[in-house]
Amino acid sequence: MLNKKFSPERQSAFEARFEAQKIAFGPVVFQCVRYAWKRGMLQAIADAGERGLSVEELAASGRWTVYVLKVVLETCMSAGVVYLNEGRYALDKAGFVILTDTITQVNIDFNHDVCYQAMFDLERTLDAEQPLGLKVFGDWPTLYQGLAQLPEPARSSWLAFDHLYSDTSFPAIMPDVFATAPRRLMDIGANTGKFTLAALAFDQQVAMHLVDLPGQLAVAERALADAGVRERARLHPIDLLDAAAALPSDMDLIWMSQFLSCFSEAAIASIFRRVAAALGPRGQVLVMDTFWDRQRYDIAAYCLINTSPYFNNLASGNSKVYESTDYVRLAEAAGLKLLTARDGIGYCHSLLRFGKAE
Incomplete structure (x- = not known):
């Protein structure tokens, strides 16, 4: 069933270095893009249509400073979420997906609310094959014993992920x-x-x-x-x-x-x-x-493969x-x-x- 994206491909040294840097800065990009979504930056840009908005126009709303807008939107631009055209930010295709796609939104919430803090302990969890990241939420042997007592918003995001x-x-x-x-x-x-x-x-x-x-x-x-x-x-x-x-x-x-x-x-x-x-x-x-x-589709396989670290670090350890x-x-x-x-x-x-x- 699976396509061949995960098979070896001919990749230039420059392309390989760029892909490696995306991995290195992945956690930073994730948080900035999530902020832009949750705090309404992406929606404000989308509402402006193809013409987009300048940083100064966005700042005029009083919701963000010019400094914060530049920090966040430049990262979003690097990830293909927005693009800059003649000094104005407009929504790119990935940004449209984040604003409209339920699966993407549920995945972001799940990874932020359930997995993100716990992943700092992934190295120790993999070595021990015990869910050591679970300690950020409570003292349970596995997530399943504590699921009914999981604090918000982690519990709601877990249920949304599971039920979707x-x-x-x-x-x-x-x-x-x-x-x-x-x-x-x-x-x-x-x-x-x-x-x-x-x-x-x-x-x-x-x-x-x-x-x-x-x-x-x-x-x-x-x-x-x-x-x-x-x-x-x-x-x-x-x-x-x-x-x-x-x-x-x-x-x-x-x-x-x-x-x-x-x-x-x-x-x-x-x-x-x-x-x-x-x-x-x-x-x-x-x-x-x-x-x-x-x-x-490889996109489905990608999401599923990268859910395994959650099972290791939070759910059960093995x-x-x-x-x-x-x-x-x-x-x-x-x-x-x-x-x-x-x-x-x-x-x-x-x-x-x-x-x-x-």
Whole structure:
């Protein structure tokens, strides 16, 4: 699926040096561009149209000094966010994307509010394979134990990031979920209950079983109660990192969405073994996730690959965005076999269907 941008290209020494400097100053550029967006500079320039605005005209609004405008907009210009034409700043194409593209805005908020401060400890985290950057928010072994208590704006930005990619996919995959007419459906990693609510609305007969940490299940339970469907669901507070914690049995279908990427390969192997044991005679497993090797466009692969340091530094210390072949290998070792794979769901999801190996 992946294009060849990440393969070796012929690059001049001068071009390579320029690209290296972009990396060196990346954190500085990020903060200046974010400031220009959040503080309204980019919107003011966009409102002026192609003619743009001079620094003096922008300063006349009283919102920024000439000094601040020059510092910020010159950096934005270097990044292709604005351009300077006869002494006036106008919005460039990248600036238009920042102002209008939801994915870009969610990614900026996520990286600033959740990841930025914590990334200072990435070196130590990689050496230890423990989420040492998490200390900027609280004293939890992983992010998931503290997610319900995550301070603002980090919590809202985390949820927006998580839900943007999953919510757009749920409507498209409901026919896949109910293709085998499951009556007992287990949602592992139920989080806030959005998938469970979608499944209950799609099929009036299905009984849902939600598996997650107690804090997440409390949020999901409130959502189910508010929707008037609490009686159709059973909650199972389980820490999947406990290899001895068994799952409810005799399931027709087990669903995991953006869940296994929260764990190390060893933990994923353990989860797959318990999932296989929890299936009924003809039960199946559906795994929906964002695999960087199954993306049509390099831009999607780029975003996914660069989400892995978050998983390392904040989420768990030893998880990442995986290749699809990693999941298939670990599932097969647990006694499952890949039946089908479907790509192009939502923004960047793929759906893997597994059954019991014969």
